[in-house]
Amino acid sequence: MDAAWAAWTTVVVVTVAAAVALAAVVRQRDRRSARVARTDALTGLGNRHALTERLVRSLAAGERPGLLLLDLDGFKDVNDTLGHSAGDALLRQVAAVLRSGAGPQAQVTRLGGDEFAVLVPAPTGAQELEVLAKRLLAALSIGGFSSGQVPLDVQGSIGTALAGPDGTSAEELLQHADVAMYAAKRARAGVLRYDAAQDPHSTDALEVLGQLRRAMDEDQLVVHYQPKVAGGGHGQLLGFEALVRWQHPTRGLLAPAAFLPLVERTRLIHALTRWVLLTAVRQVATWRAQGLDTTVSVNISAATLDEGLLGMVEEALALTRWPAEQLVLEITETAIVVDPAGARRTVQRLRERGVRVSVDDFGAGATSLVHLRGLAVHELKVDRQFVSDLMAHPEDEVIVSSVIALAHRLGLVVVAEGVEDAVTAARLSAMGCDELQGYLFARPLPPADALRWARGELPAPQLGEPVDEPA
Incomplete structure (x- = not known):
């Protein structure tokens, strides 16, 4: 009996010890599994x-x-x-x-x-x-x-x-x-x-985007037009730049900065670009029927500089029978740098179609001369930050004159935006700038006022009034 009891006790002790040892192994394995589950295998960092x-x-x-x-x-x-x-x-x-x-x-x-x-x-x-x-x-x-x-x-x-x-x-x-x-x-x-x-996903941003979708359906969006004139002191009208605005029902007329940064992060930018493009081309086609023949420039977001843009352009030209060579698409330096190869392909296709392409805000971004050399563009627009203080900062004058010389060597037209006084306009003309744009000539105008301006029926803007914000 004692021997049997001793044997049974030994079995129990061994079993308990084995269970304890097994539990320790399981805990160790679980800890190791937990570490593996929380560790990046490649770097050894946490995941x-x-x-x-x-x-x-x-x-x-x-x-x-x-x-x-x-x-x-x-x-x-x-x-x-x-x-x-x-x-x-x-x-x-x-x-x-x-x-x-x-x-x-x-x-x-x-x-x-x-x-x-x-x-x-x-x-x-x-x-x-x-x-x-x-x-x-x-x-x-x-x-x-x-x-x-x-x-x-x-x-x-x-x-x-x-x-x-x-x-x-x-x-x-x-x-x-x-x-x-x-x-x-x-x-x-x-x-x-x-x-x-x-943030396009924040509550406020989602509300703005929802309102903008309704705005496109309810004709709250409008396009204003700012003239571009010839340099050299002639002041001859060469074209208009189309600039979208939002006539908000409670907040009044909103500039692009109030909504475009949000739109550019969503697919809505394609619908907005198509709307602006069609609206602008239809407007200048209407002006042509009224005796005003001019070019029109439309800003293109980096998000739409793809094959879909070509379809939008073809649609606008076909619906209005507008000549391709009188349409200018303005792309920013950022769009070029983000995808240089894609930008080159799209710009080349546009050029083959006859559409002119402009590099907007030149000098403000990081376009390298290599990118510019391989890009089949027609014009450069010197960024307003170098133009607005041209007479006050000699280094800005050096930059602008260098851009003009470079562009002309490449066979490109140069446009200076942000021209706000006659002295700056005269200096730019003396440096050989081809086209001028800015508040000195006119702020962005509704279509009816733009036509009156072109016909000389509007007085020149009064210097000292608020300068229109960058579009």
């Missing part, structure tokens, strides 16, 4: 799951963490040119630089692809986040990255969001930092903080 958990805990504890979202610029080119192994090697190098530069208190994670996040537990405010973001971008720019014997230049765009003013949940902070990051990438600004006014 999106780890970041979200940390954000949730921090917010639940009443803290106000800050979040930085980083996206590398041009990473796809590394993969396409050098292969995915080179891309993986670069991501590991970037992870090391970010971990070192962010400091011991920050949590660096890789969200996937070439996107990284940095969680700052208790920043003093948005300014601290901006300083850290700029420091990280500077560290990347001098990181000495390479793949084999190939040196790699690494740049990035960062969006920041601060708990409280920029979001109250982990989901909101991640979404808003992502919105800011893409805004920084589009603007080539390096670092931008979340701005609800520029």
